[in-house]
Amino acid sequence: MIKIGDLSLGEFPLLLAPMEDVSDPPFRAVCKANGADLMYTEFISSEGLIRDAAKSVQKLDIYEYERPVGIQIFGNEIASMREAAAIAEAAGPDILDINYGCPVNKVACKGAGAGILLDIDKMVSMTAEIVKAVSIPVTVKTRLGWDENTIRIVEVTERLQDVGIQAISIHARTRKQMYKGEANWDYLAAVKRNPRVTIPVFGNGDVDSPQKAKAYKEKYGVDGIMIGRAAIGYPWIFNEINHFLTTGELLEGPDxxxxxxxxxxxxxxxxxxxxxxxxxxxxxxxxxxxxxxxxxxxxxxxxxxxxxxxxxxxxxxxxxxxxxxxxxx
Structure with missing residues (x-):
């Protein structure tokens, strides 16, 4: 049984990735109805939350039918992230997630999202402060590194675990790759092989079929899989993967x-x-x-x-x- 804090997610949970302008409550509703085990909101700007910006505040909307659900925040200032974490917790999520993976220029080039992968010490310090600021489980979504020369994901996972995160989702690309090229899950296997890592490790990147989900589960040993782009317009992928993992049979696609x-x-x-x-x-x-x-x-x-x-x-x-x-x- 995979657990985040006291939250039980089953034997091999399937997570809906937090996607900007996609993972809103309507999209999460259809994914939940079709087998997603855990979902996250779109990422929410810490600066927007502390300034009570309407667009940021609306993204805090969560509903009972979609639980368990996490709220994801991003930013580059530790004080702002602490304050935003408390605001997000007050909205009643089951989990608070920190975005250390967004690769887009307007986020990463300001030191937020994947940008913080250039300053691992700050990443660890920020995470520690957020963990102290809330009473709900804190998780992290990140990438392998800024580029192929800065991949320290085994060390990063260990250090984030040491300051209190209770699960990590890793997109198996660097920031430099954006969404291009092939995701390299060998690094996720390395994280799982580290005996010091005891928190759940969820893999993300390129899983777009039940067959691939099963192959990646068996080859890389992750504790669950996070689905992003493959679920857009096709929420049935969660049930299809679950069914294939359980029975070995492929469900017919939706008519x-x-x-x-x-x-x-x-x-x-x-x-x-x-x-x-x-x-x-x-x-x-x-x-x-x-x-x-x-x-x-x-x-x-x-x-x-x-x-x-x-x-x-x-x-x-x-x-x-x-x-x-x-x-x-």
Whole structure:
């Protein structure tokens, strides 16, 4: 049984990665319904939280149906991160996660996210202060290093564990790689082989099928897998992986009726959470993925991403269901 503090997550948990502009409550809802064991919010700016910025505060929204759930924060100032950690804890998450992995320039080049991998001592000090600031379990999401010459992930994991984190998720790329090239999970195996590391180690990067999840579990010995991009528009991946790990059998992929049903459910959550205008707008990024592989879908996608009222979007989805009935993906 894998545990984070007193939180039991099963034998081999599947985690939904915190993805900016993706891992909002509507997306988390459909992933939870399809087998995700633990989810995290989008990353939230510590400076935004301490200044009560509306966009940052809204990202604190969590719901009972999605538990267990963690709130993830990022920043480059220790004092601000301490204060933001306390604000996040007050929102009632099960876990507080620290983002030491975001590679984008506007974050990393300011010393936050993956940028802190250039200053491991500060990373450890910041983590220690955050652990002291809250009473809930603290976890970390990070990368292997800034580049291939600064990979110290075995040492980093050990030092972060020593100051109190209770699990770590490692994206098996460096910051320099961004999301390109192949993720190198050999470093995760090295972390797991370190006898001093006793906390759960979750692997992230390139897992996009049940077969790959099983192979990585067996080859690298991680305690669970974090799924990111492969879940966008395909929340069924969690149930498919769980089923394959349990039975060795592959589930059939979702048919058109199921895809429309879940896309509609996702839309409803989005409109409920952010109102019709913003809910429709933020849902637009998902339609391509929900219907990927459907031939001649482009005109319907165009209609879905340009229509600006809820009822009309629902009618388009119903038309997709009728026109493509029986289509194979």
């Amino acid at each position: 058109l009726e199921e895809r429309v049903r879940v896309a509609k459910r996702h839309l409803d959550f989005s409109v409920e959470w952010k109102g019709e205008k913003l809910g429709l707008l933020e849902m637009r990024r998902h339609y391509t993925n929900y219907f990927r592989g459907l031939p001649h879908f482009k005109p319907y996608r165009t209609a879905l991403v340009t229509t600006d009222d809820y009822e009309s979007v629902c009618e388009i989805l119903e038309e997709v269901s009728r026109v493509f009935a029986g289509a194979e993906f």
